[in-house]
Amino acid sequence: MNVEAYLAERHAVVEAALARALAPDDGTPPRLLEAMRYAVFSGGKRVRPILALAACEAVPADPVRAVPFACAVELVHAYSLVHDDLPAMDDDELRRGRPTVHVVYGDALAILTGDALLTEAFRVAAAGARDVGIDAAQALDLVARLARAAGASGMVGGQVADLAAERAVADPALVESIHRRKTGALIAAAVEAGGVAGGATGARRAALAEYGAALGLAFQVADDILDVTAPTAVTGKKTGGDAQHGKATYPAVVGLDGARDVARDLLSRCLAAVGGLGPAAEPLRAIARFVVERAC
Amino acid sequence: MNVEAYLAERHAVVEAALARALAPDDGTPPRLLEAMRYAVFSGGKRVRPILALAACEAVPADPVRAVPFACAVELVHAYSLVHDDLPAMDDDELRRGRPTVHVVYGDALAILTGDALLTEAFRVAAAGARDVGIDAAQALDLVARLARAAGASGMVGGQVADLAAERAVADPALVESIHRRKTGALIAAAVEAGGVAGGATGARRAALAEYGAALGLAFQVADDILDVTAPTAVTGKKTGGDAQHGKATYPAVVGLDGARDVARDLLSRCLAAVGGLGPAAEPLRAIARFVVERAC
Numbered sequence: 001m002n003v004e005a006y007l008a009e010r011h012a013v014v015e016a017a018l019a020r021a022l023a024p025d026d027g028t029p030p031r032l033l034e035a036m037r038y039a040v041f042s043g044g045k046r047v048r049p050i051l052a053l054a055a056c057e058a059v060p061a062d063p064v065r066a067v068p069f070a071c072a073v074e075l076v077h078a079y080s081l082v083h084d085d086l087p088a089m090d091d092d093e094l095r096r097g098r099p100t101v102h103v104v105y106g107d108a109l110a111i112l113t114g115d116a117l118l119t120e121a122f123r124v125a126a127a128g129a130r131d132v133g134i135d136a137a138q139a140l141d142l143v144a145r146l147a148r149a150a151g152a153s154g155m156v157g158g159q160v161a162d163l164a165a166e167r168a169v170a171d172p173a174l175v176e177s178i179h180r181r182k183t184g185a186l187i188a189a190a191v192e193a194g195g196v197a198g199g200a201t202g203a204r205r206a207a208l209a210e211y212g213a214a215l216g217l218a219f220q221v222a223d224d225i226l227d228v229t230a231p232t233a234v235t236g237k238k239t240g241g242d243a244q245h246g247k248a249t250y251p252a253v254v255g256l257d258g259a260r261d262v263a264r265d266l267l268s269r270c271l272a273a274v275g276g277l278g279p280a281a282e283p284l285r286a287i288a289r290f291v292v293e294r295a296c
Numbered sequence: 297m298n299v300e301a302y303l304a305e306r307h308a309v310v311e312a313a314l315a316r317a318l319a320p321d322d323g324t325p326p327r328l329l330e331a332m333r334y335a336v337f338s339g340g341k342r343v344r345p346i347l348a349l350a351a352c353e354a355v356p357a358d359p360v361r362a363v364p365f366a367c368a369v370e371l372v373h374a375y376s377l378v379h380d381d382l383p384a385m386d387d388d389e390l391r392r393g394r395p396t397v398h399v400v401y402g403d404a405l406a407i408l409t410g411d412a413l414l415t416e417a418f419r420v421a422a423a424g425a426r427d428v429g430i431d432a433a434q435a436l437d438l439v440a441r442l443a444r445a446a447g448a449s450g451m452v453g454g455q456v457a458d459l460a461a462e463r464a465v466a467d468p469a470l471v472e473s474i475h476r477r478k479t480g481a482l483i484a485a486a487v488e489a490g491g492v493a494g495g496a497t498g499a500r501r502a503a504l505a506e507y508g509a510a511l512g513l514a515f516q517v518a519d520d521i522l523d524v525t526a527p528t529a530v531t532g533k534k535t536g537g538d539a540q541h542g543k544a545t546y547p548a549v550v551g552l553d554g555a556r557d558v559a560r561d562l563l564s565r566c567l568a569a570v571g572g573l574g575p576a577a578e579p580l581r582a583i584a585r586f587v588v589e590r591a592c
Contacts, residue, residue, distance in 0.1 A: 027448070032453060083407055088407060108385050111379055119447035122418045122440075130436065152329065156408050163405075164327070
C-alpha cells in the first residue's frame with residue numbers, strides 16, 4: 001500500500017474532526033480558543049489519532065467509530081507539548097519550526113491552554129462516544145484507560161521521571177521505563193481505543209495491545225535517533241537538543257547503532273503482533289514501517 | 297441540624313475516598329505522588345465533594361453513589377489551585393497557611409502535579425462510576441459535563457477571563473460572568489453529579505441544577521468578601537490580595553455592602569430552589585447558609 005497516500009487521507013479526517021472539537025462556543029474566551037487552535041493546528045503528523053483509526057479498521061470496522069478517542073488522544077498529546085515547552089520545563093521556543101505557545105501567548109495563557117486541551121480531551125471522548133454508537137460501558141472503560149495512560153502512572157509520570165533523569169547516569173532499563181510511560185502509553189492507548197471502538201475482543205484486542213506497546217516504544221526510539229541525526233528542517237527542532245539537555249535517550253545509553261537495532265527489533269514485534277489480522281491490518285503494518293524506517 | 301457536625305462527618309468520608317484515589321501504584325514516581333498528596337491533603341474544607349454527597353442524599357439516595365464524582369471534582373479543584381498559584385499565574389507563595397506546591401517542589405513538578413491531578417480526576421470518575429453502580433450512559437454523560445464545567449467554556453475559561461480583567465475596568469455583569477465560569481461551574485457540576493448519581497430526574501434534577509448555579513456564584517461572592525474582611529489566620533491567604541492584584545470582584549464593583557446583598561439574595565435563591573425537596577435536602581440548605589453567613 002501507499003502509506004503516504006493513506007496517511008494524507010486519514011490526516012484530513014482527523015483535521016476535520018479536531019476542527020469540530022475546537023469550534024467557537026459561547027463560554028470560551030476568544031483568545032483562549034485561538035491559543036488552543038494554535039497549539040493543535042501546528043502541522044503535526046497526527047500519528048496517534050491515525051493509529052486509532054487504523055486499529056479500528058484492522059478489527060475490521062468503520063474507522064469513524066474511533067474518531068472521538070482519536071481526537072481525545074491528539075488533544076492530550078497537544079496539551080503535553082504546550083506544557084513541556086514552558087520555560088519551567090524544557091524551555092523550548094521553537095516547535096515544528098514555529099514559536100511555541102508560551103512565546104506567542106505568554107506563560108500564563110500557555111499553562112491554561114494546556115489545561116483546557118487536556119480537559120477538552122475527556123469531553124470529546126465522553127460526549128463523542130455516544131454519537132458514534134460505542135457501548136457506554138465500554139466507552140467509560142476507555143475514558144478510564146485514556147486517563148491512566150495520560151496520568152501519573154503514564155505520560156505525566158514518564159515526564160517526571162524524564163526530568164529527574166536529566167544529567168543523571170541512565171541505563172537502558174531506565175530509558176525504556178521512561179519512554180514506555182512518556183510516549184508509549186498514549187500511543188498504546190490510541191491503538192487500544194481504536195480497536196475496542198471497532199469491537200475488538202479476545203485475541204484481536206490482545207494483538208492490538210501488543211502492537212501498540214511495541215510501536216509506542218519504537219516511536220520514541222526513532223524520535224531519539226532523529227534528534228541526533230536529522231537537521232532542523234526535518235524535525236522542526238534544534239538538532240542534538242536531547243544531548244544538550246542531558247536527556248536519557250537510547251542513543252545516549254546504547255549508541256546510535258544500538259538504538260537502530262532496538263528500533264528494528266520493535267518493528268519486527270509490531271509486525272508479528274498483527275500478523276494474524278490479515279489485510280485489514282495492512283495500514284498498521286505500513287505505519288510501523290514508516291515510523292521506524294525513517295530513523296534507520 | 298448541626299451543620300458543623302455534618303460537615304465533619306462527610307469530610308471524613310471524602311478524605312478516605314481521596315486517600316484511596318491517591319494510593320501508591322507501580323508507575324507513579326514517588327515524588328510526583330508526594331506532590332499530588334501535598335496539594336490535595338492541605339486542610340481544604342471539601343465543600344465541593346460534600347455538596348455532591350449532600351445533593352445525592354437530597355434525591356434521596358445513598359451518598360456513597362456520589363463518591364467517585366465527588367472525588368473527581370475535588371481533584372479538579374486541587375489541580376486548579378496548584379496551577380493558579382504558579383509564578384506565571386497569581387504567584388502565590390502561601391495557601392491555607394502553607395507554602396504552595398511550586399515553592400516546595402519547584403515550578404516544573406508543580407505544573408506536572410496539576411496535570412496529573414486533572415487527569416486522575418477523570419480516571420476516578422470513569423473507573424469509580426462502575427464500582428458504585430451508576431448507569432454507564434449516565435456516568436459517561438457526567439464525565440462530559442464535568443469536562444465542560446472544568447474546561448475552556450467553564451473553569452479554565454473563567455480563569456482566562458479573570459486574568460484578562462486584572463487592572464481593567466470591570467462591571468457587575470463581567471464579574472458575574474467570570475465568577476460563574478471560574479468558580480460556579482465546578483460547584484454546579486458537583487451538585488448536579490451528586491443528584492444524577494443518586495437517580496435525580498425531571499423536577500428534582502432541575503431544582504438541584506438551580507441550587508448549584510446559585511450556590512456556585514454565592515460561594516465566590518462570599519470568597520470575595522472574606523478576601524477583604526478576614527485576617528490571614530482565617531483564610532490562610534493575605535488579606536486584601538484580590539485588590540492588590542487588581543482582580544475583578546464583587547466588592548470592587550458594588551462595594552462590600554452591595555456584595556453582601558448579592559450573597560444574601562443568592563442564598564434565598566438556593567433555599568427556594570430546593571424548598572420542595574423536603575427534609576432530605578436539609579444538608580444542602582445548611583451548607584448554603586454556612587457558605588453565605590460567614591461572609592455576611
